[in-house]
Amino acid sequence: MDMALDRTQLMVQRAVRAFARETLEEWANVLDRESRPLPAEIVAEMGRINLWGIQAPVRYGGAELDTVSYAIAIEEISRVSAAVGLGVTVHNSVCLAPLLKFGTPDQIERFVPDLASGRKIGGFTVTEPQAGSDAASIQTTAAPDGDSFIINGQKAFVTNGGVGDLFLVAATLDPAKKARGIAIFIIEKSMPGFQVGKIEDMMGMRGNMVSELFFNNVRVPKDNILGRPDEGFRISMQTLDIGRIGIAAQALGIGEAAFAAAATYAAERTQFGKPIGTFQAVSFKLAEMKTRLDAARLLVCRAACLKDRGLPFSTEAAMCKAYASDAAMRVCREALQVFGGYGYVKDLPVERFFRDAKITEIYEGTSEVMNIIIGNAIMKEFGRM
Ligand SMILES: Cc1cc2nc3c(=O)[nH]c(=O)nc-3n(C[C@H](O)[C@H](O)[C@H](O)COP(=O)(O)OP(=O)(O)OC[C@H]3O[C@@H](n4cnc5c(N)ncnc54)[C@H](O)[C@@H]3O)c2cc1C
The missing domain is CATH 1.10.540.10 (Acyl-CoA dehydrogenase/oxidase, N-terminal domain)
Structure with missing residues (x-):
């Protein structure tokens, strides 16, 4: 920025x-x-x-x-x-x-x-083995019991799962009610029945202990419900709007690192007696990378500014996330190409940037889901005309 x-x-x-x-x-x-x-x-x-x-x-x-x-x-x-x-x-x-x-x-x-x-350290967990994009279909249950709720279920792919102390956990009070049955509970690692499962062995983001979490009769006081019991799904969606600005900024950071590495290398590496950056095929790649990253930056800035001004930013957050993650993937792919064979080995960080970039198109809502959000907003706007 x-x-x-x-x-x-x-x-x-x-x-x-x-x-x-x-x-x-x-x-x-x-x-x-x-x-x-x-x-x-x-x-x-x-x-x-x-x-x-x-x-x-x-x-x-x-x-x-x-x-x-x-x-x-x-x-x-x-x-x-x-x-x-x-x-x-x-x-x-x-x-x-x-x-x-x-x-x-x-x-x-x-x-x-x-x-x-x-x-x-905190986390937020909605995803379950059978409920990803379709977040309303979660099966982790919350059963009222006096002044508490008893939580049972399993969560998948929890960022900070292996190191976190406190998690916002989506659970259903009534699966038949789908989205309207979901509440968010503040659950601490120290609560009996809370268990960290497998730490995922991932393609990228390997320094984050993304894990499964299990809840076996975890007793959570009613005071630990975030918001009203029937508004957990709405809270989750609004939370993800905020999160997507962060994921877009993350994608931008990865893309910028890959771009800077590629541009530096293109200026230094000579083939056929010239720096490879003087070949149009390489310099056009760099030009396109830089333009995409700047466009992504503007979209991130717009969503962040709207949020700071208290204006609606949900669609803009989806746009910046979809665009910046796509830009990061493209930039990393081209950066690796600029490095030739040296981009493919682990001595240099370019292959790590490439592996890390991929997940930005998936978590906190896939690019397909981002397009659904953007498409719905377009239909809402033009349907009114
Ligand atoms: C490293 C990592 C960290 C994560 N961290 C968290 C976390 O902290 N908390 C958390 O709750 N979750 C987390 N997730 C889960 C992540 O948000 C989900 O993986 C993501 O939402 C997609 O869900 P899924 O993997 O079940 O894929 P699915 O929903 O099964 O989707 C599979 C494919 O189908 C497409 N698809 C699905 N539905 C539609 C549709 N209606 N129209 C068009 N295409 C569709 C998807 O776009 C995708 O390409 C994390 C995942 C990873 C890998």
């Missing part, structure tokens, strides 16, 4: 860029190769510079920044390590943000300070 940024946004960009280069860079390949999480001391350091509470109010230990600054931070982290960027964006935008937006004052007091400081 560098289009007419204000002083604070520029400061955030400089500070997060420096942190990512000085501290995360040396870890990025290690996390990917060994599929392991960041060391605790770096997680704590990220807390000290407010990366776990980017938009949380200062009184709860956050940085209280705007959404453009948030997107800048995610982009800068993801340029260096997309897996770390994933952990940060999910914690901030689909755990902390809905808690602040829909939580009661008591819930905010109880949960936000630990999350905003990074003392606790």
Whole structure:
């Protein structure tokens, strides 16, 4: 994000860029190769510079920044390590943000300070083995029992699952009611019956401990329902709108890293006595990569600005997510091509960028689902004419 940024946004960009280069860079390949999480001391350091509470109010230990600054931070982290960027964006935008937006004052007091400081890491889980894009068909149940609910079920692909302390969990009070039967529960790792399952062995994002979660008769106090019991699905959809700006910023960061690597290489690598960047076939690739990334940046900026102004941004978030993830994939594919055979080996990070980019087209709503959202908005607008 560098289009007419204000002083604070520029400061955030400089500070997060420096942190990512000085501290995360040396870890990025290690996390990917060994599929392991960041060391605790770096997680704590990220807390000290407010990366776990980017938009949380200062009184709860956050940085209280705007959404453009948030997107800048995610982009800068993801340029260096997309897996770390994933952990940060999910914690901030689909755990902390809905808690602040829909939580009661008591819930905010109880949960936000630990999350905003990074003392606790958060996640958000809707997906189940048989319920992905069709999120309303979840089967994890919540049965009322006195002042509590008893939660039973299984969640799949939970970002931060293996390291998280607190999760927003979608469960159904009545499967027959589909979306209207879904509630969101605030569930802590320490609750009896909470179990972390398999850590996924993934193609990319290998530094995030994405896992299964199991709930075996987990007793959750009624006070831990987020919002009204019948509005869990609506909360989930609004939460994902926020999350998609973060995923788009992540895609942008990965694409920018791949582009910078390819452009540098094209200027240095000579074949037939000339830098390969002087061949039109290569320079046109770079031109197209740069244009796509700038277009993605503008879409991310627009969605973030709309959100900051309190205006509707759901369609714009879907557009920026669909476009930026597609741009990241294309840019990474072309960057790898610019590197030739050297792009295909693990000595250089280009193949990691390529592997990391792919998932941005899938999680927090696939590109097909983004097009459904955008298409529905178009029909709504033109159907009224
Ligand atoms: C690394 C990773 C991290 C994740 N983190 C989380 C998390 O933290 N929390 C969470 O809840 N989930 C998470 N997910 C799950 C992710 O959001 C889902 O994988 C995604 O929503 C797609 O669901 P699915 O995999 O079941 O695919 P499906 O829904 O089965 O889709 C398969 C294919 O069918 C297409 N399709 C489905 N329905 C339609 C339709 N109506 N029209 C057109 N095409 C359609 C899809 O676009 C896709 O191409 C994560 C996944 C991964 C891999």
